[in-house]
Amino acid sequence: MSNGLALLSIFVLSVFIGFEVVSKVSTTLHTPLMSGANAIHGIILVGAITVADRAANNLQLILAIIAVVLATINMVGGFVVTDRMLEMFKGKPRAAKSEAGDSK
Amino acid sequence: MSNGLALLSIFVLSVFIGFEVVSKVSTTLHTPLMSGANAIHGIILVGAITVADRAANNLQLILAIIAVVLATINMVGGFVVTDRMLEMFKGKPRAAKSEAGDSK
Amino acid sequence: MSRNLYDVLGLFVSVCFIMALKGLSSPKSARRGNLIGAFGATVATVLVFFEPGSSHHHIALILGAVLFGVVVGVPAARKIQMTQMPQLVALFNGVGGGAAALVAIVEYLKLGSTASTPDVVATVFTVIVGCVSFSGSIITFLKLQELMTTRPVVFPGGRFVIAGTLVGVLGTAGWVINSLGTAPLLIMGALALAFGVLFVLPVGGADVPIVISLLNAFTGLTVAASGYVLQATLLIVAGTLVGASGTILTRLMATAMGRSLFGTLFGAFTAKPQAISEAGEARPVKSGSAEDVAILLNYAQRVVIVPGFGLAVAQAQHTVREMADLLTSKGIDVAYGIHPVAGRMPGHMNVLLAEANVPYEQLVEMEEINPTFPQTDVVLVVGANDVVNPAAKTTPGCPIYGMPILDVAQAGNVIFLKRSMRPGFAGIENELLYDAKTTLLFGDAKESLTKVVSALKNL
Amino acid sequence: MSRNLYDVLGLFVSVCFIMALKGLSSPKSARRGNLIGAFGATVATVLVFFEPGSSHHHIALILGAVLFGVVVGVPAARKIQMTQMPQLVALFNGVGGGAAALVAIVEYLKLGSTASTPDVVATVFTVIVGCVSFSGSIITFLKLQELMTTRPVVFPGGRFVIAGTLVGVLGTAGWVINSLGTAPLLIMGALALAFGVLFVLPVGGADVPIVISLLNAFTGLTVAASGYVLQATLLIVAGTLVGASGTILTRLMATAMGRSLFGTLFGAFTAKPQAISEAGEARPVKSGSAEDVAILLNYAQRVVIVPGFGLAVAQAQHTVREMADLLTSKGIDVAYGIHPVAGRMPGHMNVLLAEANVPYEQLVEMEEINPTFPQTDVVLVVGANDVVNPAAKTTPGCPIYGMPILDVAQAGNVIFLKRSMRPGFAGIENELLYDAKTTLLFGDAKESLTKVVSALKNL
Ligand SMILES: NC(=O)c1ccc[n+]([C@@H]2O[C@H](COP(=O)([O-])OP(=O)(O)OC[C@H]3O[C@@H](n4cnc5c(N)ncnc54)[C@H](OP(=O)(O)O)[C@@H]3O)[C@@H](O)[C@H]2O)c1
Numbered sequence A, B: 001m002s003n004g005l006a007l008l009s010i011f012v013l014s015v016f017i018g019f020e021v022v023s024k025v026s027t028t029l030h031t032p033l034m035s036g037a038n039a040i041h042g043i044i045l046v047g048a049i050t051v052a053d054r055a056a057n058n059l060q061l062i063l064a065i066i067a068v069v070l071a072t073i074n075m076v077g078g079f080v081v082t083d084r085m086l087e088m089f090k091g092k093p094r095a096a097k098s099e100a101g102d103s104k
Numbered sequence C, D: 001m002s003r004n005l006y007d008v009l010g011l012f013v014s015v016c017f018i019m020a021l022k023g024l025s026s027p028k029s030a031r032r033g034n035l036i037g038a039f040g041a042t043v044a045t046v047l048v049f050f051e052p053g054s055s056h057h058h059i060a061l062i063l064g065a066v067l068f069g070v071v072v073g074v075p076a077a078r079k080i081q082m083t084q085m086p087q088l089v090a091l092f093n094g095v096g097g098g099a100a101a102l103v104a105i106v107e108y109l110k111l112g113s114t115a116s117t118p119d120v121v122a123t124v125f126t127v128i129v130g131c132v133s134f135s136g137s138i139i140t141f142l143k144l145q146e147l148m149t150t151r152p153v154v155f156p157g158g159r160f161v162i163a164g165t166l167v168g169v170l171g172t173a174g175w176v177i178n179s180l181g182t183a184p185l186l187i188m189g190a191l192a193l194a195f196g197v198l199f200v201l202p203v204g205g206a207d208v209p210i211v212i213s214l215l216n217a218f219t220g221l222t223v224a225a226s227g228y229v230l231q232a233t234l235l236i237v238a239g240t241l242v243g244a245s246g247t248i249l250t251r252l253m254a255t256a257m258g259r260s261l262f263g264t265l266f267g268a269f270t271a272k273p274q275a276i277s278e279a280g281e282a283r284p285v286k287s288g289s290a291e292d293v294a295i296l297l298n299y300a301q302r303v304v305i306v307p308g309f310g311l312a313v314a315q316a317q318h319t320v321r322e323m324a325d326l327l328t329s330k331g332i333d334v335a336y337g338i339h340p341v342a343g344r345m346p347g348h349m350n351v352l353l354a355e356a357n358v359p360y361e362q363l364v365e366m367e368e369i370n371p372t373f374p375q376t377d378v379v380l381v382v383g384a385n386d387v388v389n390p391a392a393k394t395t396p397g398c399p400i401y402g403m404p405i406l407d408v409a410q411a412g413n414v415i416f417l418k419r420s421m422r423p424g425f426a427g428i429e430n431e432l433l434y435d436a437k438t439t440l441l442f443g444d445a446k447e448s449l450t451k452v453v454s455a456l457k458n459l
C-alpha cells in the first residue's frame, strides 16, 4: 500500500469517527465537548517539539520554541479547564443525595 | 509510515466505526442490518478473483473459482434479500396513505 | 489503470460500505443504505478486473463463475418466502465464510518458505474461522429450516468433546504454522469444520439468530484477515466493519431476547439434557368456535392482537388487518403487541404487518403494551406461543427462562388461534393454554380469521 | 525505542483521543473521557522525546518551554471564573492555531526545492488556517471579555474588504507555493491574520460561540495537515477527529440557537448596519420591592425560575436554590426553565445550578417547559433577558429573530431581577419589561434574592 493512500485512508476513517462520535451529544455538553476537543488539538505540541528538535538555525528554533509554549498552553490549559467545567456536573444525578456537598 | 502500522491503524479505526455506526440501531432493523452486513462481507469476492487471477496451478484455480462462486452468491444474494426485507418497511410511515398497496 | 487511481477507488468503496451500514441503522435510510452497499460492491467487483498487474489469464472462467453465482444467488434471494429469510441469511453467511476459507487455503498453498510469520498466522486464522463459520452456518440453516430438531442437541460428555476439538484445532494450527504442510492444513480444516458443528448443536432454536449474527461477525473478521494477507485495504475495512458491527449487533440481539451472550455461547458447556414435556398431554382445554370468538371480540372495549410465527406461516397478515379494521370501525380500541423476537427473526412481525399496511401507530412494543394488559378485555394470540409463555417467568431452567414475555395473562380473556396443542419453537408446554380465561380456536390462522371476520359481520 | 513500538504507542494515543471524544459526548462519562484524553496527550508528549532519530540538541530549551507553557496555562485555567470560561476556550484555541501556524512556518523554511507539491500545499494551508484561527479567536476573546463591543461590527463596503482580503490570501498562497520565498509567506500570513479579524468582526455577540466552535474545527484541520507534512499518524487522527467533530458540533450549536450556520458566517456579506435601540428609554415600568415579590411568590401554586447570564455574574446560584427550597417547603411547585443558550456558553445554566446541587428533576428544558407557562402563576427571571425576549418572535430582522425563546409572557406574572434597564447580550430592547404583568426588582441578583428570601421567611 502506498504511503499516500494509507494517510488518506486514515484521514477518511477519522472523519467518520469524528462525525459519528459527536452526532448525538446533548446541548448541555456542547461547551465541555468543544473545550475537550480544543485540548486535543493541543497535540500539535508533539509536532512543535519534533520541529524544534530538528531546527536548523536560530530563527527556526525560536519560532519552534514559541510554538511549543503556545501548544503547551493550549493542551494543558484545555484539559484543566474542561475538567473544571465537568466537575460541576458531578454529583448531580439522582445517586447524589442532596446533603452531599450542599456547602460551598 | 510503515506498512504494518498503516494496516493496523486502518483496522483499529474501522473497529471504532463499526461499533459506533451500529450501536443505536432499533430492534426492528436487526435482521436487515445483519443481512446487509452479511452481504458486505461478500466483498471477499474481490479477494477470490485476485487469487483466481494469480492461480499457479489447477488445484489453486479450482479452489479459487469455487470461492468466486460462493462469494458471488453471498454478495449478490445478500444484497437482494436485504432489499426485499427492507422493501416491506417502505410506505409504512404516516406519509403512506392506507389505500396505497392494500391489495397484495 | 494507475495504482493510485485504483487505490482511491478502493477507498471510495470502503466509504460506500460505511455509508451502507450507517444507512441500515436507521429505518428511514435503510433501503438506500443497502443500495449504496450494493453499488459499492459492484464498483469493487468491476474494478478488480482492472487491478494493475492482473494477468487476466483466467478471465473467462472467472466471469463465468461470477455469472453462475449470480444465477444461483439472485433467484434464491428473490423466490424465498418471507418466513425463510433467516435461514437464507445463515446460508449466505456460510458460503461467505467458505469462500474466505478457500481464498486463504489458496493463499496458503502459495506461501513460500519466505512468508512472514504474520502472513502465515493470518492465513491460518482465516482458514479456521472461515471453516467454523461455514459449518456452523449450515447447522443453523438446518435448524431454522427444521430439517433437524430446533432443540439444543446435548449429549453426555459433549462439553469435553467440544473442548477437545477446540484444543485439536489450535494444536494443528501451531503445527501448520510451523511446518507449512498441506496435510496438516487439511486436518486443521476438518477439525475446524467439526468444531463449527459441535459449537452450534447445543444452541437452542430460540438462540439461533444470535449465533447467526455471531458467525456473521466471524466471517467479517476472516475477510479482514484475508485483506491483510492480500494487502487489500478495502477488504480490511469492509471485513472489520462487519466484524465490529456484527459483534455489537450480536450483543444487542442477545439483550433484546433477554439472553446473556455468554450463556448462549457456552451453554454447551453447562447445559444438561433436559426433560422437556412432549406436546399433547391429555388435559382439558376450552376450545371455542369462530362465532364464540367473534362475540368475545364484539363486546370488548380494547383488543390486543399478539402475532407470532404462525401468522407468518399462515400468511394471515392481510386477514388480521381486515379483522382489526372491522373492530376499529365498531369503535373498539385495537393494538398489536409486538414482541421483539416473535416469529423467526427480530422485527419479523413489523415486517409482516407492514406488508399488510397495518397503521404504524397500532404496532406497540412489548415494554409499552405490557402495562396495558390489565385494562385489556381480549387478547387475540395469532400463531404465537413462546412469546406469551409464562414459563419464561415461572420455570427456572426451561429454555426460555428469563426472556421477557408479553404478559397476556393479565387481560380479561385470551384467545389462541393455532392448529394443535403442539408447543412453539422452544418446544415447551404453555400452561396458559389450559388457563380458565383462555379460549382456543383450532385451525390455520388465516382460515380461522376469515371465519371470525364473517362471524363479526353477521353480528 | 524501536520505530514499531513508537508507532504502536502513537496509535494507542489516537485511540485514547477517540475514547475521550466518545466519553465527552455523554454526561455520565464526560469527565472520565477528558481524563483519558489528558492521559493520552501526556503519553504522547513524553513519547516524542524518545522518537527514534531525535537529535535531542535543544532538549533543555524544549523542556523549559513546555514547563513555561504549563506554568502559564494551568493557573489561567484554574483561576478563571466560571463566567469567563468561554473566552478562555477561545484563547486556548487561538494559541493552538498559532502554534500550528508556527510549526508550519518552520517546516516551510526547511522545505528545499525538492519538496513535493502536496507537502508544500499542506504547509501553506496550515499557515493560512492557523493564522485565521489565531486572529479570529483573539477577536472572539475580546468580544466575550467585553473588551470590545459584542454587537456586529459592520462598516460600509465591509463585505468587499473581506472578499478582497480572501482573494489576496489565496493569490499570495499561489505565489508562495510557486516561489517558495519567505517574503511572500510573511505577506500571506499577514493577510490571513487580517482575514481572521475581518471574518469575526461582523458576527453578533450571540453567535460568537458558534464561531469559536468553527475556529476550533479549523485548528483541528491544521493539526491534521501538519501531521501529513510531518508524517505523524497521531496528528492526522487527532486533528481530523477534532476537525470532523468540531464541524458537527458547530452545526448542532447553530441549530440549538436557532441560527443558520450559513447566515452566521456569511452574515458579514449581507448584514447592514442596524439601528438598534439604545437602552434606557424613558417609558414607564412597574418596579416593586422585595416584599412585593415575596408576596407574589408566596401565594403562587407554581413558580418557574428562568436563570440567565446575570445569575452567573451575581454568583447567585446558591441563593436561588435557597429560595426555591423555601418555596418548595411551602408546598409550591418550583421548576427551573433552562434555555439552551442562556448564559454565555451552551449548558451554562446546567453547570451553574449543578454547582449549587439543585435537584436534577427541577431543571426543565425549553421544549418541555414552554407548554406549562399558561398554568404557571409566577415566572421569576433571574438575570436573563435575550432568552425571554419576545422580539425573537415578533421583530423580523432583529439580531435574535428566529431563536426559540422561553415563552414566559404566557404566565400570570413575570418578575425580572436585574440591575438596570440595560438590554442583554444581543443589545436589543425587551418589550416584556414594559408589559403590564411584569414587575421589576432592580439590583444585583444575589442581593435581591437574599432580600426576597428574608421577606419570604417573615411572611
Ligand atoms: N424472532 C427471532 O429472531 C427468532 C429467531 C429464531 C427463533 N426465535 C424463537 O421463536 C419463537 C418465537 O415465538 P412465537 O411465539 O412467535 O412462535 P412459536 O413459539 O414458535 O409459536 C408459533 C405458534 O404458531 C402456531 N402455528 C404454526 N403455524 C400455524 C398456522 N398456519 N396457523 C395457526 N397457527 C400456527 C404453532 O402452533 P401449532 O403448530 O399448534 O399451530 C405455534 O404454537 C421464540 O422461541 C423465539 O425465541 C425467534
Ligand SMILES: NC(=O)c1ccc[n+]([C@@H]2O[C@H](COP(=O)([O-])OP(=O)(O)OC[C@H]3O[C@@H](n4cnc5c(N)ncnc54)[C@H](OP(=O)(O)O)[C@@H]3O)[C@@H](O)[C@H]2O)c1
Pocket (backbone or CB within 6 Å): D205, D206, D207, D208, D209, D257, D307, D308, D309, D310, D311, D313, D314, D340, D341, D342, D343, D344, D345, D346, D347, D348, D382, D383, D384, D385, D386, D387, D388, D400, D417, D418, D419, D420, D421, D422, D423, D424, D425, D426, D443, D444, D445, D446
Ligand atoms: N449560551 C451560549 O452559548 C451563549 C454564548 C454567547 C452568547 N450567548 C447569548 O447570550 C444571551 C444569553 O441570554 P441571557 O438571557 O442568559 O442573558 P442576557 O440576554 O445577556 O441578559 C443578561 C441579563 O442579566 C442582567 N444582569 C447582569 N448582571 C446581573 C447581576 N449581577 N444581577 C442581576 N442581573 C444581572 C443584565 O441586565 P442588567 O445589566 O440590567 O443587570 C441582563 O439583562 C443570548 O443572546 C445568547 O445568544 C449565549
